[in-house]
Amino acid sequence: MTITQLNYVLAIAEHKNFTKAAEKCFVTQPTLSTQIQKLEEELDIIIFDRGKKPIELTDVGSKIVLQAQNIVNEANRIQDIVDQQKGFVGGEFKLGIIPTIMPTLLPMFLKLFIKRFPKVKLKIEELTTEEIITRIKDGHLDAAIAATPLENEHIKERPLYYEPFVAYVPQNHRLHEKNKISVSDLEIGDMLLLEDGHCFRDGVINLCKTFKDHIDDNFQLESGSIETLIKLSNEELGMTLLPYLHTLDMKEKLKDNLHYFEEPSPAREVSIIYHKSELKLQIIDALQQVITGVIRGAIAFHNVNIISPLAK
Amino acid sequence: MTITQLNYVLAIAEHKNFTKAAEKCFVTQPTLSTQIQKLEEELDIIIFDRGKKPIELTDVGSKIVLQAQNIVNEANRIQDIVDQQKGFVGGEFKLGIIPTIMPTLLPMFLKLFIKRFPKVKLKIEELTTEEIITRIKDGHLDAAIAATPLENEHIKERPLYYEPFVAYVPQNHRLHEKNKISVSDLEIGDMLLLEDGHCFRDGVINLCKTFKDHIDDNFQLESGSIETLIKLSNEELGMTLLPYLHTLDMKEKLKDNLHYFEEPSPAREVSIIYHKSELKLQIIDALQQVITGVIRGAIAFHNVNIISPLAK
């Protein structure tokens, strides 16, 4: 049994196809066929059921795959140890970011990060929280930036900052004239909320429903984009809550509709999250360091009330 | 990097000597030399400082060794998974047993175990608790039977039985005429205790001192053997406590000196302990099953008060 063979097993388990897996491994398909056969023979078990299309894992096969992932993860940490020893922060790093954080946060830190850690090849992808969780678990993402806590046993979290929510209250809304508003002013009935599932924690108010529910299914919003939210709000479909960083570069005219909360302001916890195996921790450290650095200047709020994303 | 290379690293780290490590790995010494060189070159670090005699690990080397152990452990679990799948319980299994449990427990279960699981090649060694902990941690023992709880983060415990202590009170001792005695009758001053570090838990009585302290260093006892303890007790050096199983095959004459405790009787927890990585769990299951089976007939006590070994 070799680490290479285990990598082949993982690739085939993932793609359910020897040919595609072979490509991903940069070898030819017969190599996989023979190596898997050798491993199966050595262990005297069958890992893949080639009878089914697409290929399926046998019962033992599934257990082997899980364990193979552990072994490969542990093996990859050898390189981490070496990198750490050399003070080397580099290599490919796949980072996921949720849509409502991406456009505001990325421009703030990306340039500085590249300058400070030029050897890291960042591959950034916009993904939903759910996709992020899947991909961190299966090792396709090295880390991600998302609203937390997720309370997922496979995933570790390190808070980066607390981003207050700012109420966006359009003309003619019952709260428009009020200067500072408080959480108790909110009413579920006239709130437009982001699709990506935030809810107030600890049952202060349970706003876990998406705004879809409030408009009788006349239409559906897929994007969960803040821009759309503002526009819908302007159409007098209700008020909404905007993450603070999104309010910084709004048009002056729209800014008139912003109402800050009385402190403690509701806020979301934004964290860098990563697999509990802690691979590439140096790069995670580097990202955390750069992001907390740039954010310190941008978010001055202190007294906030954290809102947690919907766990699932 | 191959699993084989990592095994070589571990062997050299253990023996601090290429030649000896090569023997243990069943290869020649040049194989180790070249493979280690290859690995060091691949990682571009030095693992072993060959300058020192005996060979020493470099700083990174030590970290690599720790991680190599993890990888190798995880890799070994593949075979466990396969064995479990096949319902196969076999292979070499190294079991440690502490001296005060060995002579009474081993004869009770060994024959039955060999009959029930003939494919397991048991290698049993009598070791102190301290040696056991070291060897479970470094993987030289698969499991051990010892008094628990140990509260060691690397080691898991599964209680097998609770073995009551029986007071052995020689002629002329102040308690000799008393029929049933209670814990409160005990006095630290006239107690002979086993060397292997038992102490009453939760400060009911703190008997953590060995009997050495009570006889003014006129002599030292190395063996910690029960036989010796009884003989010393007969020499009127004090009473002592014997594990229940040891009292079963005593000479009738000596049995007259036994005094059972009022319930709840003090007792020691005897567990099968193993590394938290849970390698060879099927065999551990098998041992547990056989031992609890034979013990059920032998120990009828229920109401006991557990005494815990000295946590170093």
Add this chain to the structure above:
DNA sequence: CATGGGTATAAATTTAAACTATAAAAATAT
């Protein structure tokens, strides 16, 4: 029953691991 989308096998090639023999270096003994 031909075609496409796969996996398996055969044979040759390349690469890597292991061995034998021996050199080189360091420690120990004479």
Add this chain to the structure above:
DNA sequence: ATATTTTTATAGTTTAAATTTATACCCATG
């Protein structure tokens, strides 16, 4: 100091393993 022993490194060879190319085979589907 010099020989002897112990230990690691290197060279050259052999053996074994991984990979490749080419092709056979399988089976679902048009």
